[in-house]
Amino acid sequence: MNGERLRKQIDFIVEIDKLKHILRRTYIMDNSRHENDVEHSWHLAIMTLLLSEYAEQEKIDILHVVKMVLIHDIVEIDAGDTFCYDEQGQKERVKRERKAAERLFSILPEDQTQGFRALWEEFEERKTPEARFAASLDRLQPLLHNYYTKGFAWRENSVTSDMVFDRNKHIEKGSPSLWKFAKDLIEESIKKGYLPK
Amino acid sequence: MNGERLRKQIDFIVEIDKLKHILRRTYIMDNSRHENDVEHSWHLAIMTLLLSEYAEQEKIDILHVVKMVLIHDIVEIDAGDTFCYDEQGQKERVKRERKAAERLFSILPEDQTQGFRALWEEFEERKTPEARFAASLDRLQPLLHNYYTKGFAWRENSVTSDMVFDRNKHIEKGSPSLWKFAKDLIEESIKKGYLPK
Numbered sequence: 470m471n472g473e474r475l476r477k478q479i480d481f482i483v484e485i486d487k488l489k490h491i492l493r494r495t496y497i498m499d500n501s502r503h504e505n506d507v508e509h510s511w512h513l514a515i516m517t518l519l520l521s522e523y524a525e526q527e528k529i530d531i532l533h534v535v536k537m538v539l540i541h542d543i544v545e546i547d548a549g550d551t552f553c554y555d556e557q558g559q560k561e562r563v564k565r566e567r568k569a570a571e572r573l574f575s576i577l578p579e580d581q582t583q584g585f586r587a588l589w590e591e592f593e594e595r596k597t598p599e600a601r602f603a604a605s606l607d608r609l610q611p612l613l614h615n616y617y618t619k620g621f622a623w624r625e626n627s628v629t630s631d632m633v634f635d636r637n638k639h640i641e642k643g644s645p646s647l648w649k650f651a652k653d654l655i656e657e658s659i660k661k662g663y664l665p666k
Numbered sequence: 667m668n669g670e671r672l673r674k675q676i677d678f679i680v681e682i683d684k685l686k687h688i689l690r691r692t693y694i695m696d697n698s699r700h701e702n703d704v705e706h707s708w709h710l711a712i713m714t715l716l717l718s719e720y721a722e723q724e725k726i727d728i729l730h731v732v733k734m735v736l737i738h739d740i741v742e743i744d745a746g747d748t749f750c751y752d753e754q755g756q757k758e759r760v761k762r763e764r765k766a767a768e769r770l771f772s773i774l775p776e777d778q779t780q781g782f783r784a785l786w787e788e789f790e791e792r793k794t795p796e797a798r799f800a801a802s803l804d805r806l807q808p809l810l811h812n813y814y815t816k817g818f819a820w821r822e823n824s825v826t827s828d829m830v831f832d833r834n835k836h837i838e839k840g841s842p843s844l845w846k847f848a849k850d851l852i853e854e855s856i857k858k859g860y861l862p863k
Contacts, residue, residue, distance in 0.1 A: 475847060478716050483814060485712065486695040489705050498683040508686050511708040514736050515682065519675050519778060532729040539711050581716060617680060650672060 474578050481576040487546045494552050494626060498617040506542040506550065509610065513538035516606045523644040527598035537592040537603045540585055544569040553611075554632055566593075595639075605643030609651055612637060616654050620663030630655060630664050671775050678773040684743045691749050691823060695814040703739040703747065706807065710735035713803045720841040724795035734789040734800045737782055741766040750808075751829055763790075792836075802840030806848055809834060813851050817860025827852060827861050 488510075492503040517534045542550075547569035551562040574585045591600050612633075615623050623633070633655055641648035658664040685707075689700040714731045739747075744766035748759040771782045788797050809830075812820050820830070830852055838845035855861040 475720075475843070479810070479847075482709070482713055482716065483695060483810065486709070486811075486814075489694050489701070490696075490698075497686050498680060499687075501687075504686070505705075507708045508702075508704045511704045511711070511736065512679070512683070514708070514711060514732075516679055518733060518736070519679065519774070523672075532732070535711075535729070535732055536715060539708065539715070577716070613676070613680065614683075617683075646672070650676075 477576060477578050478581070481573075481581075484573065484576055485543055485546065488543060491542070491545045491550055493550050493611070494622050495611045495614045496618045496621050498614055500618045500621055504614065506545055510539055510542055512610050513541075513603070513606050516610060517603070520606065520644075520647065521602070523646045524598065524602040525645060529598050529602050533588075533599045534603050537588050537600065538606065540588055541592045541603070541607070543573055543585075544589065546573060552626065553636060554626065554628055595642075598643075601639075601643040603643070605640040605647055608637045608640050609647055612651055612654055616658055616663065619661070620658055623658075623664050628664070630659050630666050633658075633664060674773060674775045675778070678770075678778075681770065681773055682740055682743065685740060688739070688742045688747055690747050690808070691819050692808045692811045693815045693818050695811055697815045697818055701811065703742055707736055707739055709807050710738075710800070710803045713807060714800070717803065717841075717844065718799070720843045721795065721799040722842060726795050726799050730785075730796045731800050734785050734796065735803065737785055738789045738800070738804070740770055740782075741786065743770060749823065750833060751823065751825055792839075795840075798836075798840040800840070802837040802844055805834045805837050806844055809848055809851055813855055813860065816858070817855055820855075820861050825861070827856050827863050830855075830861060 489505055489507045491506040493506060493509060495504045495509070496502065497504045497508070514535050517531060517538055521529060521531050521534070544566040548562065548565040551558040570586060570589055574582045574589070577585060591597055592603055595601055595604050615621070637651055637655070638648070640651050655664065659666050686702055686704045688703040690703060690706060692701045692706070693699065694701045694705070711732050714728060714735055718726060718728050718731070741763040745759065745762040748755040767783060767786055771779045774782060788794055789800055792798055792801050812818070834848055834852070835845070837848050852861065856863050
């Protein structure tokens with residue numbers, strides 16, 4: 470065993486413990502507190518295992534999607550969570566996250582730095598079937614949380630149904646079926662008064 | 667799309683949100699609060715991606731290990747976390763967790779009920795190379811958390827070095843290299859006074 474290699478891997482494993490502190494705007498489903506990035510990522514990974522059959526358009530590599538969703542938010546240790554409806558924040562997000570990826574992934578041995586960096590970039594670019602499916606789940610999951618907390622985070626942040634439709638429509642690119650389900654959920658949320666029209 | 671099938675999958679995805687409430691004895695690495703089961707499972711999944719090269723004895727299927735570590739604690743939604751050094755609790759654990767697996771996994775469509783149930787049982791039995799490696803990580807991760815919190819949870823629960831050696835020695839069955847690393851960490855913890863001899 471190369472001791473230095475394992476040391477770097479362990480250092481990264483220790484560093485990413487900080488992701489347990491990065492809170493999202495979304496609440497966990499009993500509405501008791503904000504969800505953190507790690508909880509969100511785990512939920513996406515399980516959703517990948519269960520819902521991959523709905524990536525109907527192209528055959529996807531499940532392990533590849535799981536890897537992407539597990540690591541996609543690690544950059545937020547340095548860059549923080551950017552609220553998805555904050556337009557100004559979204560503009561600056563790319564620069565902040567790129568710098569974060571540089572620092573964080575380079576804690577790893579060189580080959581794993583490259584591997585994790587490539588996975589993160591693939592997720593961000595949404596050009597492969599795997600990245601499009603991962604992006605669909607990344608939108609569907611908070612939609613579920615919003616629905617089951619009766620739109621708590623939506624109301625708290627003055628989010629309207631137009632914004633939600635616009636933000637979530639790319640679910641269709643990863644999965645038409647899941648987009649159909651998501652649309653019904655949004656319509657239902659409007660009907661129930663969870664989301665202002 | 668079969669609407670009933672997706673409904674069951676979503677119901678399960680909603681149900682397992684409760685795992686975010688199940689606290690472990692372990693603290694997150696800055697010692698600010700207990701770690702929950704979801705955070706622990708996510709950490710193990712990333713460790714699987716990074717450390718699979720140390721499953722030296724047998725070739726392992728990485729996706730299979732990732733699946734096991736992602737779902738291995740879901741039964742604790744009903745059964746609760748059983749402290750690993752609580753002998754009485756450990757005896758009753760099997761029965762409680764079996765009942766929990768029955769209820770929870772059967773929320774899913776039949777094929778996925780079987781699939782998740784089989785993964786959970788495989789993890790528990792530790793008979794396959796994948797399950798042995800998953801079990802090694804399941805022990806190494808809290809060891810790291812204990813080391814980096816200067817033995818906080820060990821001291822809080824009157825855990826001694828004999829108990830830690832005994833509890834963790836099966837790391838060797840999944841990875842001799844990681845056991846060597848873990849042993850050094852335990853020795854170091856004794857030396858630094860994090861763990862009573």
